[in-house]
Amino acid sequence: MHLRSSRRARAVVGGAVALVLALAGCSASTPEFTYTPPKQVDGALPDDVTAQLQAAVDQAMVATGSSGAVVGVWVPWSGEWVTGVGTQTAEGSAKVTTDMSFRVADVTRMMTCDVLYGMADDGKVELDAPVPKYVSGVADMGDITLLDLCNGTSGVGSSEASVKEYWLNTPGREWAPLQLASFGLGEKRGPAHTTYRNTDAGYLLLGLALERISGETAAQLISQYVTTPLELAGTSLPAPASAAPAPAPALKGAYFPVAEGGGYDCAAPIDITKSSSSIGFTEAGVVSNITDLGRYVQAEARQALRKENAKPARFGSPLPVSDKSPSWYQATGGAYLVGSLVGQHGWVPGYATAAYSDPATGFTVAVTLNNSSAGGSPAAYLAWQLAAIASKAPAAKGATAPDFGLPFTPEQYGQSIVDTAICTAPAKE
Numbered sequence: 001m002h003l004r005s006s007r008r009a010r011a012v013v014g015g016a017v018a019l020v021l022a023l024a025g026c027s028a029s030t031p032e033f034t035y036t037p038p039k040q041v042d043g044a045l046p047d048d049v050t051a052q053l054q055a056a057v058d059q060a061m062v063a064t065g066s067s068g069a070v071v072g073v074w075v076p077w078s079g080e081w082v083t084g085v086g087t088q089t090a091e092g093s094a095k096v097t098t099d100m101s102f103r104v105a106d107v108t109r110m111m112t113c114d115v116l117y118g119m120a121d122d123g124k125v126e127l128d129a130p131v132p133k134y135v136s137g138v139a140d141m142g143d144i145t146l147l148d149l150c151n152g153t154s155g156v157g158s159s160e161a162s163v164k165e166y167w168l169n170t171p172g173r174e175w176a177p178l179q180l181a182s183f184g185l186g187e188k189r190g191p192a193h194t195t196y197r198n199t200d201a202g203y204l205l206l207g208l209a210l211e212r213i214s215g216e217t218a219a220q221l222i223s224q225y226v227t228t229p230l231e232l233a234g235t236s237l238p239a240p241a242s243a244a245p246a247p248a249p250a251l252k253g254a255y256f257p258v259a260e261g262g263g264y265d266c267a268a269p270i271d272i273t274k275s276s277s278s279i280g281f282t283e284a285g286v287v288s289n290i291t292d293l294g295r296y297v298q299a300e301a302r303q304a305l306r307k308e309n310a311k312p313a314r315f316g317s318p319l320p321v322s323d324k325s326p327s328w329y330q331a332t333g334g335a336y337l338v339g340s341l342v343g344q345h346g347w348v349p350g351y352a353t354a355a356y357s358d359p360a361t362g363f364t365v366a367v368t369l370n371n372s373s374a375g376g377s378p379a380a381y382l383a384w385q386l387a388a389i390a391s392k393a394p395a396a397k398g399a400t401a402p403d404f405g406l407p408f409t410p411e412q413y414g415q416s417i418v419d420t421a422i423c424t425a426p427a428k429e
Contacts, residue, residue: 038362045079063421066369068096078393101245106346112282113334118225134209149206157187171275172242196319207282235288240278245287253350266423301342301357345380354383385413
């Protein structure tokens with residue numbers, strides 16, 4: 001592989017070993033790699049903390065109509081909580097387990113930007129290269145750069161609203177990236193360069209550009225620049241043919257049909273475990289498992305895939321997510337910055353996923369819910385609620401808790417989940 005032959009790649013592989021050991025409770029380093037992950041306490045979080053975490057997950061599952069969830073919470077100074085919750089279907093089939101694969105949705109955006117920065121660091125592309133240089137049919141984007149696509153500052157709209165019903169009704173359909181992006185390109189453009197816009201089309205175009213620059217597929221590029229260096233054996237961008245998340249076992253995904261008169265029929269989930277990865281491609285197409293996802297977002301927050309102090313700093317100039325967002329909620333580099341946390345969240349048919357990590361401490365939260373009807377926000381709210389709960393975990397014996405806090409409370413995002421609920425718990429008799 002190209003990546004193996006570069007000095008940067010050898011350093012990354014060394015760092016990956018250190019990162020794997022960190023989540024397992026150890027640390028290591030190599031002369032070629034300066035990233036030193038935090039030591040993880042080897043043991044479970046205190047019972048009172050896990051009880052709060054469990055209650056939060058249970059509430060989110062009811063609100064979204066999910067029958068199952070997979071969750072990982074790593075608190076380096078206190079312990080960890082990695083668990084499967086619920087069952088594969090509402091009928092009470094097989095229990096959800098932590099080895100199950102699922103679709104990571106918009107976390108894919110960060111990986112696509114990893115490839116862009118990796119190729120730029122290797123001298124294969126300029127971050128400020130204009131998009132039309134590599135993507136045909138977008139001549140009106142002459143002043144938009146590849147970095148704009150990564151940062152969400154292209155002004156391009158989103159395709160999701162226009163194609164959602166196609167995704168749900170024909171999940172096996174294979175989309176060409178430019179065809180899928182065209183729905184977003186047809187939307188009215190927003191301000192470019194200086195304003196963030198949540199756009200799936202931008203990351204589809206970026207993936208297409210990276211393929212054309214390299215002569216390799218997006219799947220190969222993500223493997224070379226992300227999953228192989230970090231030893232994420234259970235993470236990949238699958239082939240576009242319709243299939244369940246792999247490797248097996250796969251967490252079953254579902255959605256609810258629209259009910260007569262509005263809302264959702266929460267009693268009639270539709271299995272959509274099998275679908276084409278082209279629905280998400282380099283915006284939301286990757287599959288993973290909870291251990292890989294936690295490992296990845298911890299490395300991502302600390303920018304482990306780049307040399308120390310590499311320029312430009314990927315998360316150095318974030319922008320407000322919107323003019324209504326709190327000041328601590330910003331975006332850049334394919335990620336959201338939530339207080340000190342760095343990560344992503346979103347949905348694809350069947351799954352809503354979120355993953356966030358604090359670069360200074362290695363504190364990490366990742367979660368997926370197996371019903372996508374409520375969109376990606378509940379997964380984000382749940383991840384933030386879990387983070388707020390776990391951030392208060394006491395130090396284990398022999399460890400020291402850092403000066404670490406978040407600008408929100410568990411109650412705040414517990415209420416947000418309630419406010420956005422599409423389903424309710426059955427009444428007690």
